Amino acid sequence: MNISVLRPLSPIVALVLLSACAPPGTVPVPETGRSTPARPVPSASAVRLPDPVPRCVDGREISVGEGDAASGLRAVGIRLRNCGDNAYQIMGYPDLGVLDEDRKPLDVRVLHGVGEVTALPPWQVEPARLTVEPGETVHALLVWRNLTTDAETVAVGEFVSVAEKTGQPRHLLALHIDAGNTGKVAISPWTSQS
Numbered sequence: 001m002n003i004s005v006l007r008p009l010s011p012i013v014a015l016v017l018l019s020a021c022a023p024p025g026t027v028p029v030p031e032t033g034r035s036t037p038a039r040p041v042p043s044a045s046a047v048r049l050p051d052p053v054p055r056c057v058d059g060r061e062i063s064v065g066e067g068d069a070a071s072g073l074r075a076v077g078i079r080l081r082n083c084g085d086n087a088y089q090i091m092g093y094p095d096l097g098v099l100d101e102d103r104k105p106l107d108v109r110v111l112h113g114v115g116e117v118t119a120l121p122p123w124q125v126e127p128a129r130l131t132v133e134p135g136e137t138v139h140a141l142l143v144w145r146n147l148t149t150d151a152e153t154v155a156v157g158e159f160v161s162v163a164e165k166t167g168q169p170r171h172l173l174a175l176h177i178d179a180g181n182t183g184k185v186a187i188s189p190w191t192s193q194s
Contacts, residue, residue: 055171059084062094062162062171064142072147073118076175078140080164080190082132091129093189094140095166098157098177106155108177109184116186117143127189141188148180155179164190 054063065077078094098108114123123141130138148154157177163170179185 054173056083057169057171059086059088060164060168060171062164062173064160064173064175069146072145073143074146074178075120075141075143077194078142078162078187079137080132080139081137082134085134087131087133089129089131090138090164090190092127092165093187095163095168095170096142096185096187097161098155098179098185099159099161099172100156101158103159103172105161106157107183108155108157108179111184111186112189114141114143114186114188117145117184122193123188123191125189125191128191130190130192137194138190138192139194140190142185143187144177144179144185145182146178146180147182150181154181155183 054061059082061081061083063079063081065079067074067076069075078096080090080094082088093112096110098106098110100106111117114120120141120143132138142160157179158174160173160175160177161170162173177185
C-alpha cells in the first residue's frame with residue numbers, strides 16, 4: 001500500500017488559492033490574513049498620452065529626429081514643419097533649452113554653431129532667410145559631447161524646450177542629453193538641408 005506524504009504549500013501557491021476564494025474586488029494579504037480593496041484598472045480610453053510629443057502650434061510643428069552617437073559625439077536633428085495654411089519666413093537659430101527629468105531647466109549653455117563642439121562642414125553654415133511653404137520642413141542639428149571628468153557635476157537632460165526663435169511658442173520634446181559635465185550643447189541655424 002502506497003501512502004503519499006502531504007507537503008506544505010509554497011507561499012505562492014497558497015496566495016493563488018486564497019485569491020481564487022476571495023470576494024470580488026479584494027486582494028488577500030497573506031501576512032495578516034486581511035484583505036484590501038483592489039485598485040481599479042484604468043480603461044484604455046483613460047490612459048493619458050505623454051505630454052512631450054510634436055504638436056502643431058501657430059502653424060509650426062517641431063520634432064526631434066533619430067540620434068547618432070559616435071566616439072562620445074552626439075548629433076540629433078531638429079525638424080520644423082509648416083503645419084499651417086500660410087507660408088512664413090524664418091532666419092537664425094532655434095531657441096533651445098535643456099530640461100531635467102522633472103522638466104526643470106539645467107545649467108547647460110546652448111551655443112550657436114556646431115563648430116563650437118565639433119567640425120561638421122555641411123552643418124557649419126551661416127543663418128539664411130528661408131521661406132517655409134505649407135507642408136515643407138526645415139532642419140537644424142543639435143550636437144554635444146558625452147565627456148565626464150567629474151562624476152559629481154554631471155547634468156543629464158531628459159527633455160528639450162524648443163521654439164523657432166525667441167518669443168515664439170515653445171515645444172516640449174523628450175530627448176536624452178548626456179552632455180557629461182561639459183555644460184554645453186551646440187546647434188546649427190535652421191537650414192533647408194536634411
